[in-house]
Amino acid sequence: MASPVNNIVSAAWLNQQLSNTLSAASLVVLDASAFMPDVPRDPQQEFIDVRIPTAHFFDFNHQIAAPNTDLPHMLPSAELFTQEVAKLGVNNDSHVVIYDSQGMFSAPRGWWMFKAMGHDNVSVLDGGLPAWLAAGYATQTGVPMTNAIGDFSAKYRPNWVIDADTLCQRLDDTRIQIIDARPTVRFLATVKEPRVGLRSGHMPNAKSLPFGELLTDGHFVPVEQLKQKFDALSAAEQQLIFSCGSGVTACILALAAQLSGRDKVTVYDGSWAEWGANEKYPVVK
Known part of the structure; x- marks a missing residue:
């Protein structure tokens, strides 16, 4: 099995593990597909239509x-996370592998949730379902069989998460760097926010790193390029706080930062859906 720090695994590796009875016994595969509100696709129906064998659906939009x-999709309590994740057959010693149907979009959100809940042995499938299908590996259809309840127990790690009020108090703290994953035009307020009622712009002292700059065809760019991106925006010892529209693509940046060797990573869960809606939080245009 991969080590707990192996945050990315390949389709070839996952296929090999699933083919090995001993390895597969401790492996839990989760589909964390999700789409932007304006995308008319149903991730749960698509999961039923085609999925990686043994996978279960990780519904962070509603259930978890x-x-x-x-x-x-705000992070739930440790109690709720424990309850729902155990239903998916996850044990404390499970190696969880998370994928999504777009390649690299919403799976990092699931990865970050597990990290925030104290489970280090979690990986994201590089290239997601498209990479799996392109390799010609087996798939399943239909409603999956229910798992035995796992013994997973969450241990919340507050350093992985920050709330709006705490972040607002730290805007001028040079020990942190806020990095915004939204497209540049939204960061600069040259277009309106897609969610109704939100102000345009960005947080004071935030820097822009659109998540798409870290990806190519559903895969991360090489680690050296990731490192260059973060080094250009922040000092090595700074805590990186990631924000986006609603807390999904910020997790792509968090995962990329870890891949590049940064270990002080935090996600602002409410992101612009919260900050942009509340006049008490300052906005720069």
């Missing part, structure tokens, strides 16, 4: 999300 909030 904080209830009673107007903000989209």
Whole structure:
């Protein structure tokens, strides 16, 4: 099995592990596909139509999300995360491999959630389902069989997450660097935000790194290029705080930062869906 620090695995590696009875026994594959609100696709139906063998659906939009909030897919409590993830057959010693149907879009969100909940043995499938299909590996269809309940128990790590009020107090802190994953035109407020009612612009002292600059055809660019991107925006010892539209693509940056050797990574969960909607938080245009 891959080591706990192996944040990315290949389709070839995953296929080999699934073919090995001993390795497959401790492997849990999760489909964390999700789409932007304006994309008319149903990730759960697509999961039923075609998926990687043994996979279960990781629904961070509804099922594994904080209830009673107007903000989209907020990180749930450790108790709720434990309950829902155990239903997926995850154990404390499981190696979780997460993929999505776009290659590299929403799977890093699932990776970050597991990290924030104390589970280090989690990887993202490089290239996602498209890479798996392109390699011609086997797939499954239909509703998956239910798993035995796993013994997973979340241990919340607050250093992986930051809330709006705490972030607002640290905007001038030189020990941190806020990096925004949204497209440059949204960062610079040259276009309106896609979500109704949100102000345009960015946080004071934030820097722009659109997530698409880190990817090519659903794969991360080489590690040396990732390192150059982060070195151009921040000092090696700074804590990196990532934000985006609603906390999904910020996790692409968090994963990329870890791949490049940065270990102080935090995601602002509410992201612009929260910051842009509340007048008490400052905005730069």
